[in-house]
Amino acid sequence: MKEENLLQDLKVERMQVEAEIKKIQKAYYIDKRISENEYNLQFQNFNERLAEIEGEKTTLELLGEKKIKRGKINLLPQIKREEKKEKRFEKIKGFFLAIIGFFRHPFISLKRNESKKRFLYKLKNYAENKK
Numbered sequence: 001m002k003e004e005n006l007l008q009d010l011k012v013e014r015m016q017v018e019a020e021i022k023k024i025q026k027a028y029y030i031d032k033r034i035s036e037n038e039y040n041l042q043f044q045n046f047n048e049r050l051a052e053i054e055g056e057k058t059t060l061e062l063l064g065e066k067k068i069k070r071g072k073i074n075l076l077p078q079i080k081r082e083e084k085k086e087k088r089f090e091k092i093k094g095f096f097l098a099i100i101g102f103f104r105h106p107f108i109s110l111k112r113n114e115s116k117k118r119f120l121y122k123l124k125n126y127a128e129n130k131k
Helices: 003-030 034-071 076-104 106-130
Strands: none
Touching: 003 034
C-alpha cells in the first residue's frame, strides 16, 4: 500500500476507536450500563490502540522524510543555485559599498593608495639594497 493510503486508514481507525471510547463513556457515565472495572479495562485498551496508531503514523511520516532525503526529491541543485546567487549578491554589495565609501571620503581612499604605493616602493628598494 502507498503511504497516503496507510495514513488514511490510520486516520479512519483512529476515528473508529474514538467513537468506541465515546460509546463506553456514555454507557458508563450516562446510562450506567457497565461497571467501573469493565469501563477502565476497555478505556485502557482503546487508549493503547490510539497510542499504537499515533506511533505507526509517526513512523510512516519519518519514512517519508527519509525518502525525500535519499534523493527522491533532489533539492541539491536548487540549494547550490541559491548559494551562488547569495555569493554574487555579496560581491555586488561589496562593490557598491566601496563606491559609496569613495564618494563619501574620496581623499582618504586616495591617501590610502598613496601610502600603499609608498610602502611598495620602500619594500622594493629595501629588497634591492639587500642584494
